[in-house]
Amino acid sequence: ISRKGSKLVREIHEKQSISKSRQRFWELAGSKLGDILGVEKSTEQIDADTAVVGEDGEVDFKEDAKFAQHLKKGEAVSDFAKSNSLAQQRQYLPIFSVRDELLQVVRENQVVVVVGETGSGKTTQLTQYLHEEGYTNNGIVGCTQPRRVAAMSVAKRVSEEMETELGDLVGYAIRFEDVTGPKTVIKYMTDGVLLRETLKDADLDKYRVVVMDEAHERSLNTDVLFGILKKVVARRRDFKLIVTSATLDAQKFSNFFGSVPIFRIPGRTFPVQILYSKSPCEDYVEAAVKQAMTIHITRPPGDILIFMTGQDEIEATCYALSERMQHLVSTTSGKARNLLILPMYSQLPADLQAKIFEKPEDGARKCIVATNIAETSLTVDGIYYVIDTGYGKMKVYNPRMGMDALQVFPVSRAAADQRAGRAGRTGPGTCYRLYTENAYLDEMLAQPVPEIQRTNLGNVVLLLKSLNVENLLDFDFMDPPPQDNIVNSMYQLWVLGALSNTGSLTNVGWKMVEFPLDPPLAKMLLIGERFKCLNEVVTIISMLSVPSVFFRPKDRAKESDDAREKFFVSESDHLTLLNVYQQWKANEYRGDWCNDHYLQLKALQKAREVRSQLLDILKTLKIGLSSCGPNWDIVRKAICSTYFHNAARMKGVGEYVNCRNGMPCHLHPSSALYGSGDMPDYVVYHELILTTKEYMQCVTCVDPRWLAELGPMFFSVKDSDTSMLEQTKKRKDEKSVMEEEIERLIKEEAEAEMRK
Ligand code: CDP
Ligand code: MG
Numbered sequence: 001i002s003r004k005g006s007k008l009v010r011e012i013h014e015k016q017s018i019s020k021s022r023q024r025f026w027e028l029a030g031s032k033l034g035d036i037l038g039v040e041k042s043t044e045q046i047d048a049d050t051a052v053v054g055e056d057g058e059v060d061f062k063e064d065a066k067f068a069q070h071l072k073k074g075e076a077v078s079d080f081a082k083s084n085s086l087a088q089q090r091q092y093l094p095i096f097s098v099r100d101e102l103l104q105v106v107r108e109n110q111v112v113v114v115v116g117e118t119g120s121g122k123t124t125q126l127t128q129y130l131h132e133e134g135y136t137n138n139g140i141v142g143c144t145q146p147r148r149v150a151a152m153s154v155a156k157r158v159s160e161e162m163e164t165e166l167g168d169l170v171g172y173a174i175r176f177e178d179v180t181g182p183k184t185v186i187k188y189m190t191d192g193v194l195l196r197e198t199l200k201d202a203d204l205d206k207y208r209v210v211v212m213d214e215a216h217e218r219s220l221n222t223d224v225l226f227g228i229l230k231k232v233v234a235r236r237r238d239f240k241l242i243v244t245s246a247t248l249d250a251q252k253f254s255n256f257f258g259s260v261p262i263f264r265i266p267g268r269t270f271p272v273q274i275l276y277s278k279s280p281c282e283d284y285v286e287a288a289v290k291q292a293m294t295i296h297i298t299r300p301p302g303d304i305l306i307f308m309t310g311q312d313e314i315e316a317t318c319y320a321l322s323e324r325m326q327h328l329v330s331t332t333s334g335k336a337r338n339l340l341i342l343p344m345y346s347q348l349p350a351d352l353q354a355k356i357f358e359k360p361e362d363g364a365r366k367c368i369v370a371t372n373i374a375e376t377s378l379t380v381d382g383i384y385y386v387i388d389t390g391y392g393k394m395k396v397y398n399p400r401m402g403m404d405a406l407q408v409f410p411v412s413r414a415a416a417d418q419r420a421g422r423a424g425r426t427g428p429g430t431c432y433r434l435y436t437e438n439a440y441l442d443e444m445l446a447q448p449v450p451e452i453q454r455t456n457l458g459n460v461v462l463l464l465k466s467l468n469v470e471n472l473l474d475f476d477f478m479d480p481p482p483q484d485n486i487v488n489s490m491y492q493l494w495v496l497g498a499l500s501n502t503g504s505l506t507n508v509g510w511k512m513v514e515f516p517l518d519p520p521l522a523k524m525l526l527i528g529e530r531f532k533c534l535n536e537v538v539t540i541i542s543m544l545s546v547p548s549v550f551f552r553p554k555d556r557a558k559e560s561d562d563a564r565e566k567f568f569v570s571e572s573d574h575l576t577l578l579n580v581y582q583q584w585k586a587n588e589y590r591g592d593w594c595n596d597h598y599l600q601l602k603a604l605q606k607a608r609e610v611r612s613q614l615l616d617i618l619k620t621l622k623i624g625l626s627s628c629g630p631n632w633d634i635v636r637k638a639i640c641s642t643y644f645h646n647a648a649r650m651k652g653v654g655e656y657v658n659c660r661n662g663m664p665c666h667l668h669p670s671s672a673l674y675g676s677g678d679m680p681d682y683v684v685y686h687e688l689i690l691t692t693k694e695y696m697q698c699v700t701c702v703d704p705r706w707l708a709e710l711g712p713m714f715f716s717v718k719d720s721d722t723s724m725l726e727q728t729k730k731r732k733d734e735k736s737v738m739e740e741e742i743e744r745l746i747k748e749e750a751e752a753e754m755r756k
Helices: 007-013 018-029 032-037 039-046 061-083 086-092 094-108 122-132 148-161 191-200 220-235 250-256 284-298 311-331 350-357 413-424 437-443 458-466 483-495 507-513 519-530 534-544 554-565 573-586 591-596 601-620 633-642 704-710 721-755
Strands: 111-115 140-145 170-174 177-179 186-190 207-212 240-245 262-264 272-276 303-307 339-344 365-370 383-388 391-398 403-410 429-433 647-652 655-658 664-667 682-690 694-701
Touching (some): 086 148, 094 111, 122 140, 122 148, 122 207, 140 148, 140 191, 148 170, 148 350, 191 220, 207 220, 220 240, 220 458, 240 250, 250 262, 284 311, 303 413, 311 365, 350 365, 383 413, 413 429, 458 483, 458 519, 507 519, 519 633, 534 633, 573 633
Parallel strands (some): 111 262, 207 240, 272 429, 303 383
Antiparallel strands (some): 170 177, 647 655, 682 694
């Protein structure tokens, strides 16, 4: 989880070039994927002059008239949605016209692939049809989503359509949050949740049907589920599987399950005019803002959707837009039409997310600024204009760094087309691509690279091992991950003590599987137990699992910074988080106390929930809760013990390099360690975030001797007596292992000889 300080937004405002540092990042990281995607090539182009499309009236007047006509029709659609009951709206969806045929195909087949344009009703209707058809009489209908937000918002919508409380007949489950009850028959969940359920119940007996939604996204967990569910289908004749996709890669899914039928929902979309940038654009945030303002001032009504890569860019865009609107309103003496600016990203609080579906009262134009979450998983009606930056964030395993990093990449052509399509749902629309046609044709990949082929497989390896998949290379993957990635992930698990030398799960590994956490954090819990500071470690991990708890409104930046500083524990951001939580607890978890101290109550409450769930798991494992009291040095040692792959050494003021791979990384100005006078020589960090620089996120000062003690496979203390002794011992051990091995080989050969 990326936790970004809002200072980053300011940095973007200062218009430091994002693309330059991105290019530098790739030079340093030297990742293979960078080469595949031609990132550097396109980065060069983007550094050239900015040009905004559409400003010189590429759309002529006649076009506009036609547009306005269609727009009227489009408005009729929105009016329809407003004035009719949810039940009537349901009948208006494309999927409704093929309801009976679809149910028949499902009746006659165990596995069906369903293809339909985004917004045709797959996610909200399929589950209800199955319920209406009686499939929920014996078992529940589960529907998986690659994104948490989609699972929550869709469950809410369906519960409204079925006129039931959320959590009653219809519920959802995401990591650390289960809103289902004994009566729940339709359960939306993230694919990760279902994957974890297979640990407890390999046959998924409580499910009558599973809908694997958004399969085209090819999320890591979905891909693993493919292999697992294929086995369930073979074992349980009463089980049905529906795989849905918004794009045309359905044949591949069908083949994987043995040429199962593909059911296509007829589309109902309007043409979308595509306009390309004339030359590559340097600062797509600036270009997008300009384009949105141009549309707002010169084009007919219709909402705008802008695709950005992440939270910081979205915040910067929204801020810039509101500034320019203010300016516009003041220069036109209030005559300008209102523009409702709405951010949308997964870490945004749920009530703010829900706003994108609301209709503005005063007939204002909506401008939604979203991540690729709005590409397929969420459908907002009324969008006529799409502004596509051509970039998106992807989790990529970087072999040089030995870790996953969320990085900005050009999207694939399939994704770009999907984005454009969002403008043609209510009427004919326009998509402004802030990149050249050549970039689209020559530099973008046709399809995105499945996550399984580009991320760290630590969790997957752990999970499959616990499901007794001995040889991961034999697992039925639709697209097998590169062997390198498997080996690398296994190596990391071995370092964490989860795998034995022979590659099987150790006791530690078995325990780690129980926690819905990334392996290093799961390990930190177990170390917390060993170091008798489990209470403290659980709190820290809970705080790391939620959005930032610090509140920093733009108009009160100074006050909020001062308030945050009061919580600082100068050696560690992790301990600062612990301090915040403990003080909140000491103040009876009060909301007004949070307000007074510029803390986000919601985030803290979420942390408290996560904490209590982790405690439940610890209880089932019969691990008692220990506390180290005020001796927090031991907590730092526990933190150090799991982050040694993220250990860094100081090189200059605020400048560090990763101890293992030499990657430069910087202390973020919002860190508790920043400006504390003498910066520590050695630190470990939670993750590396690339914005204008490679910033370490959540940093803790460590004693270098701990690194040697806890990660001896990586670090040693030079010229120290102990290490000399240890090294000699290690060499001896290695020698004896080798001798044993040779002896064994000789014996085997001799036996083979005998048999001959
Ligand atoms: O899954 P698919 O993209 O095929 O469509 P869907 O998500 O089932 O959406 C069907 C309709 O429900 C769309 O017109 C959405 O705008 C609407 N919807 C909504 O109003 N609110 C939600 N939270 C989800 C869907
Ligand atoms: Mg959907």
